[in-house]
Amino acid sequence: MTNSLRVRLLWWLLVPLAIYVFVTGQAAYDNARHTADLVQDNTLIASARMIAGEVEWSDGRLLVDIPPAALEVFASPQGDQVFYNVSVDDGRLLAGVPDFPTRDANGHDSPNYYDAQLNGKPIRAVGFVRQMYDNGAIRRVLVSVGKTEASRDAMLRELWRPQLVRQIEMVLLAVALACIGLTFELRPLLKVKKEVMDRDPMQLEPLRVERLHTELRPIVEAINQCIARLGLQVAAQRRFIADAAHQLRTPLTLLETQLQFARQHRAMEPSLNEALAAMQRSNRSMVGLTNKLLLLAQAEAADYAQLARQKVDLAAIAQDVIEDLAMFAQKREIDLGAELVESTWIIGHEGLLSALVYNVTENAIRYTQAGGHVTVAVMRDAQRVKLAVTDDGPGIPAEARSHVFEPFYRASADTEGTGLGLSIAKEIVQAHRGEIGLAQREHPDRGVIVTASFAALS
Ligand SMILES: Nc1ncnc2c1ncn2[C@@H]1O[C@H](COP(=O)(O)OP(=O)(O)OP(=O)(O)O)[C@@H](O)[C@H]1O
Ligand SMILES: [Mg+2]
Numbered sequence: 001m002t003n004s005l006r007v008r009l010l011w012w013l014l015v016p017l018a019i020y021v022f023v024t025g026q027a028a029y030d031n032a033r034h035t036a037d038l039v040q041d042n043t044l045i046a047s048a049r050m051i052a053g054e055v056e057w058s059d060g061r062l063l064v065d066i067p068p069a070a071l072e073v074f075a076s077p078q079g080d081q082v083f084y085n086v087s088v089d090d091g092r093l094l095a096g097v098p099d100f101p102t103r104d105a106n107g108h109d110s111p112n113y114y115d116a117q118l119n120g121k122p123i124r125a126v127g128f129v130r131q132m133y134d135n136g137a138i139r140r141v142l143v144s145v146g147k148t149e150a151s152r153d154a155m156l157r158e159l160w161r162p163q164l165v166r167q168i169e170m171v172l173l174a175v176a177l178a179c180i181g182l183t184f185e186l187r188p189l190l191k192v193k194k195e196v197m198d199r200d201p202m203q204l205e206p207l208r209v210e211r212l213h214t215e216l217r218p219i220v221e222a223i224n225q226c227i228a229r230l231g232l233q234v235a236a237q238r239r240f241i242a243d244a245a246h247q248l249r250t251p252l253t254l255l256e257t258q259l260q261f262a263r264q265h266r267a268m269e270p271s272l273n274e275a276l277a278a279m280q281r282s283n284r285s286m287v288g289l290t291n292k293l294l295l296l297a298q299a300e301a302a303d304y305a306q307l308a309r310q311k312v313d314l315a316a317i318a319q320d321v322i323e324d325l326a327m328f329a330q331k332r333e334i335d336l337g338a339e340l341v342e343s344t345w346i347i348g349h350e351g352l353l354s355a356l357v358y359n360v361t362e363n364a365i366r367y368t369q370a371g372g373h374v375t376v377a378v379m380r381d382a383q384r385v386k387l388a389v390t391d392d393g394p395g396i397p398a399e400a401r402s403h404v405f406e407p408f409y410r411a412s413a414d415t416e417g418t419g420l421g422l423s424i425a426k427e428i429v430q431a432h433r434g435e436i437g438l439a440q441r442e443h444p445d446r447g448v449i450v451t452a453s454f455a456a457l458s
Helices: 005-053 068-072 150-197 217-264 270-301 314-331 350-367 421-431
Strands: 055-058 061-064 082-088 093-096 112-118 121-134 137-147 310-313 335-340 345-348 373-380 384-391 435-440 448-455
Touching (some): 005 055, 055 121, 061 137, 150 217, 310 314, 310 350, 314 335, 314 345, 350 384, 350 448
Parallel strands (some): 335 373
Antiparallel strands (some): 082 093, 373 384
16 A cells, blocks of 8 residues: 555545445435335335225126226326236136236235236236125125336435435545645644755754644654754764864964974074974964864854854954955955945854955955955945955866865865865854855956855844
């Protein structure tokens, strides 16, 4: 059988209903047949009694005059054929068809009903005896009346069919209502499904249980327990990365100081000095990596609900970052410009948002050739505050564009970097329930536009 819950429940409803309809239909048929037989037998005996009432002595002979009413009682649209036979116990036929299959009730006077055949047709008949007295002579006159059964069959159909039709209609109505009911009642389940499907991979709050059926609750509670365990696991992992980065930072900083000290030592051989300089460079990149890992862990752990619910001005943050990066831009001979509007308030974490603008702007400066232009713009409309960092550098190759937000992905191997900058940016934007996007500027304005937008505070 199919696995659909709806179909299975319908089967459970339909099979008992079908049995019920069958049993009650059978009973209704028996009742209807009984009624139709009774009506037919009553008409037959009424007709027979009328005919018997007309049998009389006349000059010592028995005569009968068949009253028209005795046959009119059988009038019906079905046009049944009616036969009769009036005969005396000495074998004389007073009226009717001679070959009528008469049947005497073996001396009893009570009406005798029976089924028989006449001219090859099935008929229902009654035999009724009237005793006629005359001068001590007793004659038994047997009046037999029979009819074909078309009107009785029609009556049976009329009595029985409407009931059956009504019951089938009720079953169909029940099925339709059950279908509607099931669709309605299955909705919460589908809602749970949608809620689970629509989730972000890192959305770890429990599913809501309040408005669920009692039967569904254990399932959703089990899913919630699973989510909770997953949440603990994720939190433990993030803590591990953050702790590891923290732990790494101290010895690396120490090493940096020691290297500086060693290099400042005057009596040093040039080759040793070179080696120390190389060690210092790799140490610096390790410090950079550790700081970025720490920031990524921090951004990943940041939850909108738990963000320090601060009102911050994105344009002001951008302004600070531009000032921080001015030297770097100058060194790389990049024209760093700003297009900032006023009152660009959003809810957010100042440190994280500052890291976002920094990472994106630093990319633009770093990957654009000398003489290029980088513009940091912060705009707002009624609903959104938008950051757009535009450069006229080489751009990002099409095949790399979908990957640049992944951790450790780097499109250009010839420059230094960890590949974490844009994934940190993405995590920060997501923690603020914003949207981040990347657009490639087409010829003749080459370069990249990175945008991030957030809900504006009025
Ligand atoms: N403005 C840009 N122009 C051209 N390429 C870019 C630009 N921004 C990012 N990219 C490409 O995307 C890649 C990923 O950037 P991301 O900032 O994540 O890492 P990174 O800059 O390589 O390292 P990190 O920022 O961690 O030091 C870069 O390696 C670079 O190839
Ligand atoms: Mg970068």
